[in-house]
Amino acid sequence: MDHEQALAVFEDFKIRRVFDEKSETWFFSVVDIIAALLEQPDHQKARKYWNKLKERLKKEGSQTVTNCHRLKMLAQDGKMRFTDTASPQVLLRLIQSVPSPKAEPIKLWLAKVGYERIQDMSDPARSLDRAREYWQQHGRSEKWIQQRMMGQETRNKLTDYWKDHDVQGEKEYAILTNIIHQEWSGLSVKNHKDLKGLKNQNLRDHMSEAELIFTALAELSTRQIAESAEATGMEENSEAGKKGGKIAKDARMELEQKTGKSVVTGENFLPKSKSKRKLKDK
Numbered sequence: 001m002d003h004e005q006a007l008a009v010f011e012d013f014k015i016r017r018v019f020d021e022k023s024e025t026w027f028f029s030v031v032d033i034i035a036a037l038l039e040q041p042d043h044q045k046a047r048k049y050w051n052k053l054k055e056r057l058k059k060e061g062s063q064t065v066t067n068c069h070r071l072k073m074l075a076q077d078g079k080m081r082f083t084d085t086a087s088p089q090v091l092l093r094l095i096q097s098v099p100s101p102k103a104e105p106i107k108l109w110l111a112k113v114g115y116e117r118i119q120d121m122s123d124p125a126r127s128l129d130r131a132r133e134y135w136q137q138h139g140r141s142e143k144w145i146q147q148r149m150m151g152q153e154t155r156n157k158l159t160d161y162w163k164d165h166d167v168q169g170e171k172e173y174a175i176l177t178n179i180i181h182q183e184w185s186g187l188s189v190k191n192h193k194d195l196k197g198l199k200n201q202n203l204r205d206h207m208s209e210a211e212l213i214f215t216a217l218a219e220l221s222t223r224q225i226a227e228s229a230e231a232t233g234m235e236e237n238s239e240a241g242k243k244g245g246k247i248a249k250d251a252r253m254e255l256e257q258k259t260g261k262s263v264v265t266g267e268n269f270l271p272k273s274k275s276k277r278k279l280k281d282k
Contacts, residue, residue, distance in 0.1 A: 008028075008113045010036045010105075010106060010109050011036070011105075013032065013035055013036040013041075014032065015028055015029060015032040015033060015036065016028070016029040016032055016073045016074065016083075017029065017085075017113075018071050018073065018085060019200050023170050023171065023173070023174035025087050025088075025170060025174075026087070026088065026113070027069060027071060027085035027086060027087055028085060028086060028087075028088070028091060028110075029073055029083055029084070029085055030050055030068060030083075030084040030085060030086050030091070030094065031043065031046050031047050031050050031083060031084065032046075033086075033091055033094070033095075033106065034046045034047075034049055034050045034053075034098065036102060036106060037095065037098045037100040037102050037103065037106060038098070038100060039100075039102065043076060050084070053097060053098070054084075056097075057097065062097075064086075064090060064093050064094050064097070067086065067087075067090045067169060068084045068085065068086045068090065069084075069085050069086070070082045070083065070084060070085070071083065071085045073085070087170060088110045088111075089170075091110060092107060092110065095107060131149065131152075132145055132149070135148065135205075138269065139269070140269070143209065144209055144212075147209050147212045147213060147216075148204065148205075148207075148212060150216065151204065151212045151213075151215060151216040151219075152204075154216045154219050154220050154223075155216075155219055157223055158219045158220075158222060158223045159173060161223050161226055161227065162176065162237060165226070165230075165231060165232045165233070165237065166232050166233045166234075167233070167234060167237055168234075172234055175234070175238075176234070176237055176238060176241050177189065179238055179241040179242060179245065180218050180219060180222055180241040180242075180244060180245040181215070181218070181245070182245070183218070183241065183242050183244075183245025183246055183248075183249055184214055184215070184217075184218040184245040184246070184248035184249045184252060185211075185214070185249075185252070185263075185264050186249070186264065187264060189203060192264065195264070195265075195266045196265075196266050196267070196268040197266070197268060197270065198268060198270075201268075201270070205269070206267075206268040206269050206270070208263075208265055208267060210255075210263045211263060211264065211265065214248045214251065214252050214263055215248075217247065217248040217251060218244050218245045218247070218248035218249075219244065220244075221243070221244035221245075221247040221248060222240050222241050222243070222244025222245065223244070224244075225240045225243050225244050226240035226244075252264075
């Protein structure tokens, strides 16, 4: 796993997190989140609470614990040790199991620091409003924002299909996403990010309007092909992804032939100085 470690802060609690390059997802220390929920500064007590909660959730047959990943993080003794981590989506489900007045504030905090715009399970409209406000603050045009939000809706419908047809979790989602992206753009997700000089940033937040449109076309085509074939599991959905991606690829190549301009671009929305520095370092 290619990743970068960083600290995030919720009120007075330091939350360790790791960014996974392949799935473009932040994974947060579960114990640190538990400590913040319980307002418990004693790390050992927070860990004991999590261990008991894990046992209870396992007995109840909950998938939440199964979806946690053990990753190495910097421990209090200064050494890198394995600890339970979870994505924002998994944490949202976990938070529901911990009685705490901090539950709602942490959900809102996760939406801000989790990088991918996570859907607010209790109020999707509020989540969309937050996303729109975020992009406006970062100088995106209304036209770009509209396309980004439409693309996210297309993406959500595709992942909903995968979820209901035996595609197992974020790792397989990332593999399928890469297949589709490679097919339509000619680049892997990682190589596209490298082209734009991105590291931890969300690729879709730095796409041009055309890149967003062709990504949406590829994912829309993939879902409709998968639905028509009733694709189930990784192998069948991988095939649907290649076919859906090819539809967008053919459209991209035809447009490029007509305009003489490449759809896939190294342009980004990074601050000018930061963007130039990243590209210079390559």
